[in-house]
Amino acid sequence: MGRIRKLSDDVANQIAAGEVVERPSSVVKELVENALDAEATRVVVDVEQGGTTLVRVTDDGVGMGRDDAMLCLERHATSKIVRFEDLTRIGTFGFRGEALPSIASVSRLTLRTRARDAHEGVEIEIRGGGAPDVRPAGGATGTTIEVRDLFFNVPARRKFLKATATESAHVGDVLLGMALARPDVTFVLSRDGRPVREYLRAASRAERARAVMSGEKLAECRAERGALGVEAMLAPPERARAGATGLSVLVNGRPVRDRMLARAVAQAYGSVLEGGRYPLGVVWIDVPPELVDVNVHPQKAEVRFADARGVFDAVTRELHGALATAFGLPPLGPHPQAPIHRPPVPTLRTLEGPAAAARAMVTAARDAERPELMPEGNLFALGAGAVNEEIPATEAPREANAAFARLRYVGQVRGTFLVCEGEDGLYVLDQHAAAERVTFDRLKKTHAIHGVAMQRLLVPEVVELSPSEVAILEENADEVSRLGVEVRSVGDAAVAVHGVPRLLARAEPARIVRDLVAEVSRAAGRPFRGAVDLVLATMACHGSVRAGDALSREEVEALLVSLDRVDFSGHCPHGRPLVMRMTFGELERRVGR
Numbered sequence: 001m002g003r004i005r006k007l008s009d010d011v012a013n014q015i016a017a018g019e020v021v022e023r024p025s026s027v028v029k030e031l032v033e034n035a036l037d038a039e040a041t042r043v044v045v046d047v048e049q050g051g052t053t054l055v056r057v058t059d060d061g062v063g064m065g066r067d068d069a070m071l072c073l074e075r076h077a078t079s080k081i082v083r084f085e086d087l088t089r090i091g092t093f094g095f096r097g098e099a100l101p102s103i104a105s106v107s108r109l110t111l112r113t114r115a116r117d118a119h120e121g122v123e124i125e126i127r128g129g130g131a132p133d134v135r136p137a138g139g140a141t142g143t144t145i146e147v148r149d150l151f152f153n154v155p156a157r158r159k160f161l162k163a164t165a166t167e168s169a170h171v172g173d174v175l176l177g178m179a180l181a182r183p184d185v186t187f188v189l190s191r192d193g194r195p196v197r198e199y200l201r202a203a204s205r206a207e208r209a210r211a212v213m214s215g216e217k218l219a220e221c222r223a224e225r226g227a228l229g230v231e232a233m234l235a236p237p238e239r240a241r242a243g244a245t246g247l248s249v250l251v252n253g254r255p256v257r258d259r260m261l262a263r264a265v266a267q268a269y270g271s272v273l274e275g276g277r278y279p280l281g282v283v284w285i286d287v288p289p290e291l292v293d294v295n296v297h298p299q300k301a302e303v304r305f306a307d308a309r310g311v312f313d314a315v316t317r318e319l320h321g322a323l324a325t326a327f328g329l330p331p332l333g334p335h336p337q338a339p340i341h342r343p344p345v346p347t348l349r350t351l352e353g354p355a356a357a358a359r360a361m362v363t364a365a366r367d368a369e370r371p372e373l374m375p376e377g378n379l380f381a382l383g384a385g386a387v388n389e390e391i392p393a394t395e396a397p398r399e400a401n402a403a404f405a406r407l408r409y410v411g412q413v414r415g416t417f418l419v420c421e422g423e424d425g426l427y428v429l430d431q432h433a434a435a436e437r438v439t440f441d442r443l444k445k446t447h448a449i450h451g452v453a454m455q456r457l458l459v460p461e462v463v464e465l466s467p468s469e470v471a472i473l474e475e476n477a478d479e480v481s482r483l484g485v486e487v488r489s490v491g492d493a494a495v496a497v498h499g500v501p502r503l504l505a506r507a508e509p510a511r512i513v514r515d516l517v518a519e520v521s522r523a524a525g526r527p528f529r530g531a532v533d534l535v536l537a538t539m540a541c542h543g544s545v546r547a548g549d550a551l552s553r554e555e556v557e558a559l560l561v562s563l564d565r566v567d568f569s570g571h572c573p574h575g576r577p578l579v580m581r582m583t584f585g586e587l588e589r590r591v592g593r
């Protein structure tokens with residue numbers, strides 16, 4: 001007799017369950033997906049003890065007749081596809097015909113269902129696989145599936161379940177994903193008999209996202225590139241977290257976990273998010289189904305794109321455009337009813353008028369050796385003899401952007417904060433964060449166009465590094481010089497710094513080089529390109545006005561003008577908000593006026 005035997009259905013199902021059913025929340029996911037595939041408009045989920053003792057999902061979908069109800073518990077029985085090619089245009093969550101038999105093989109499962117025009121329903125009970133009990137049943141149209149005592153017959157798996165609170169949290173996450181997938185469906189979740197969440201049917205994705213993430217200030221973004229659609233509701237950078245747990249990504253309405261996609265979204269924030277930090281929010285990506293393979297993960301949590309690079313790139317770029325506008329300083333609204341008296345602020349447009357003020361500004365900035373305070377564009381030409389920085393002229397600021405320049409500078413507090421009066425309230429800026437943002441933007445623009453302009457050092461400075469760090473600098477020599485840094489190796493454990501970015505002439509050369517190496521090694525393995533923004537952000541941080549530096553009125557006004565010309569002007573490159581606003585209304589309330 002041979003040694004090879006065919007596994008029984010029950011054993012085969014239990015093995016499949018090992019992949020499909022990881023924990024109670026996987027059961028919730030499979031059952032809710034089935035309900036949605038069955039055209040439910042309302043899905044009610046009850047869990048007890050985190051779902052370990054009970055998961056019950058009730059829907060008002062099409063239901064099943066007696067034969068289908070028997071068949072759905074068998075392996076590879078599905079109503080969703082017929083042939084393999086159907087997968088290339090799949091419009092349902094399910095397609096394998098595996099979920100129910102897998103779940104049934106590791107729990108006590110009861111299925112109650114009634115098809116739309118049947119006058120009677122059916123109830124089927126099955127315990128850890130085995131033969132089902134079938135009996136007629138009443139009840140409303142639709143389906144209820146109860147899964148009790150998950151893994152009761154697989155002690156090894158049961159042991160790995162976590163505390164009730166943890167399992168409950170996973171259930172909550174799954175439901176949240178489904179709610180974001182289908183805004184047009186009402187979802188209700190109860191725990192141990194108490195209703196804990198209710199997402200009422202919503203009119204749009206945006207509306208559902210606001211319901212799910214109530215309390216968050218979300219920017220709405222929507223873009224299309226070719227056949228690809230991107231829709232997003234994203235929170236401001238200061239709400240970002242280490243790790244992508246607060247970011248939901250859905251591809252063709254399917255919640256997925258994809259590091260690369262999450263990173264593509266984070267990159268849309270530019271340098272305001274440090275590596276490893278991800279925004280809070282939701283991103284829906286829609287691509288023609290034939291360009292994405294959904295059959296690559298046992299829990300369908302991952303997908304594979306035909307053109308992954310193209311998708312990531314489009315997501316980053318399209319979202320970036322929208323976010324830059326959304327998270328700058330909010331416009332101050334229409335023109336003031338009572339104009340505030342304030343000295344004219346030199347801008348590109350007023351050059352012919354108060355040229356004297358402009359000149360004073362340039363001189364002040366130059367004298368203070370703080371080129372980052374100088375407004376860009378033509379104004380620079382004015383001081384060109386002295387500070388020959390090559391900054392690409394930017395367009396005149398857009399009206400919606402001219403928000404900082406319209407503030408009236410009142411004074412500096414604690415050598416750190418700049419207090420300003422706006423049309424609608426009081427503004428307090430963090431001077432370091434603001435200067436850092438401006439410097440960073442300049443570095444970035446010059447870097448993108450022709451490389452950061454370099455200031456040669458009269459006396460090269462030797463910096464000791466490890467041999468591998470020296471090697472990193474050598475391997476990336478071109479990119480390093482594009483960053484405005486010139487180094488030559490001295491032996492294998494030191495470099496001589498010959499030049500530093502001109503905008504940062506004040507910063508210590510050794511520090512600039514060390515920062516550079518640190519960022520590049522952190523990016524290890526990834527293309528150098530990915531590290532550039534971080535390098536520039538760190539450089540900007542160390543090369544800008546710091547807390548404690550005294551600033552003259554001209555310097556502050558120049559800084560405000562400059563701020564209007566940068567993207568994301570509301571945040572420093574590391575994502576901290578750089579301005580706080582208190583409306584006059586609020587101020588009056590606080591003092592009881």
Ligand SMILES: Nc1ncnc2c1ncn2[C@@H]1O[C@H](COP(=O)(O)OP(=O)(O)OP(=O)(O)O)[C@@H](O)[C@H]1O
Pocket residue numbers: 030034035037038059061062063064072073077078079080093094095096097098099100101143
């Ligand atoms: N709530 C429900 N309402 C109506 N029919 C259902 C419901 N749940 C399951 N079914 C039917 O049972 C079949 C089997 O469900 P099952 O989840 O095992 O497989 P699937 O959804 O087809 O594929 P997958 O294994 O990928 O989830 C489905 O194809 C569907 O026809």
Ligand SMILES: [Mg+2]
Pocket residue numbers: 030033034093094095099100
């Ligand atoms: Mg299914």
